[in-house]
Amino acid sequence: MIAHLKSREALLMGAIIVLVSLVATRFPGFVTPSNLVAVFTDTSPLMILAIGQMVVILTRCIDLSVAANLALTGMVCAMINVAMPDLPVGVILVVSLVMGAFLGAINGILVWKLDIPPIVVTLGTMTIFRGIIFLLTEGKWINAHEMSAHFTAFPRATILGMPILGWFGIVVALIAVVAMARTKLGRSMYAVGGNPHAAVYTGINVGRTQFYAFVISGMLAGLAGYLWIARYAVAYVDIAAGFELEVVAACVIGGVSIAGGAGTIIGTLLGALFLGVVKNALPVVDISPFWQLAISGAAIIIAVAFNAQSGRSKGRVILKSAEHAQ
């Protein structure tokens, strides 16, 4: 299994390199370091959200509310900034993390305590969160000139040649890699997804682990919310609409099993990067950006079909165990 996942990541890495070099043969400007950094930075919000989504999918759930959470938290950050222009960015970051985590916790509580299927919960909260943005703003936009300069400048400030937005992607990824491999919570997430019954017998609270997964996913969505709003310097109801699908796509392409329990942070990051490269390469090679939706849809289907190849013998196993039961 591990060998398979490793080969999948190598394959994905290879696909990204092939894609980049194909574009580079005709447009050398695409592979200049500055442009590659720009592509990476542009993909950073997707990476952050995909890591949160992966954690949720690992525990056999799904979080379709991440984009709405991002939009709501981002809007609240922007409104706070309008009301208190001098508030330091550090406080805004804390607010975005706490608020995102709170919205994630709502999902988590409904899944944990009321045992409602995650897809129903998050489909519901997705529309509710977006509706709340409308209630807060009456559909008005918050534009660049209403936000204070340090608020919008923060994610774009560069350290060592890369914008802070890009560094956030790297830092979140590093923390996630360590946390998934080295902490009790990280390991129990794999256990819950791999075999919930066995997880219960080893003393893991399945519901609570799923709850934490939703909180983490929400927290990262909230963080991405502030970064997104500040980077584009605009906030409105429909920001990042439909982005949740791209996030799920990144996970599935990265080899995260939708049945839970299998997937790596590296794979997820590569999945996000693959989509990011496609998205940034389309305008360069002069293909209409309208292709992007169809491409990520096709990528999801191909990736799921590819993932299923490893579990091809499932049907036979079920029959065998049923025969044993007789």
Next chain:
Amino acid sequence: MSLAENTTRSIPDRLRSPLRSKVVSWETLLLGVAIGIFVFNSLASPYFLDAWNLSDATFNFTEKAMIAFAMALLIIAGEIDLSVAAIIALASTAMGVAMEMGAGTPVLVLVGLGTGLLCGAFNGALVTKLGLPSIVVTIGTMSLFRGISFIILGDGAFRGYPSDFSWFGQGYVFWVISVELVIFVILAIFFGILLHKTNFGRAVYAIGNNPTGALFSGIRVDRVKMILFLMTGLMAGLAAVCLTSRLGSTRPSIATGMELEVVTMVVLGGVNILGGSGSIPGVVIAAFVMGLVTFGLGLLNVPGIVMSIFIGLLLIGVIALPRLWAMWRKS
């Protein structure tokens, strides 16, 4: 693997609960809610109790309900199709392309239904032939189908459908009874008989309760699922015909988010989201409830996005309340 089966379908055992009476009570409750909303609306707005206004109100749910009937069977069988709204977009776009090439109304309808059927076949093949989970497959095809519409249309739109094409979405059979309402009633009867009175319907319940058990009792599980996906696709195609005819134009963003409302309608109708139980009469009443709610809120000048909060709360509340009630009774 059998463990995995157990955890994904923790369905209440049919033998333990008097399901029949439960379903009946759920539907009566829902009917009570519908009547309550009706009375409230007629008191809240002087414009509500008008034959033509009420006739207009039915358009809020007829198209969604067409899909919801087929979706109910699909969910009872333990699968789901989140791509229905995207199928509408693609079918509508296909009709637009056919219209540009000079097709008449009969051809347009065939193109719409045919596109729906093809999309359903694509979903069904991925789920049954490759054994993929339907949630992910249809999340993928949801982007794919709508993506194709965007590729074809970009930010443009198709307009200028033939005038007799408008009959489906704007026509009336007699007085205030619209064509769509008649289609809705016919489909309700058809799916009600199919689910509750035929072997096929029993097979759907059996698959939803225990797919492996159904397989061993001689039900061709994959074939039944394939038919259900085809029916859902066909119904989405039909809804596309009606919606396109009613709006008179096609944009790639047509019917955005409708899959959520369809799933809400099905779940509100008492169908277990995990599969295995539910009824068509429940879905019919749920359609009326949702139609009345959105129409009533519309008369009170509540904007659409705020209504979607109600839909979202309804979706979660409908599942949460019985569970809270059960927890409260236990303690």
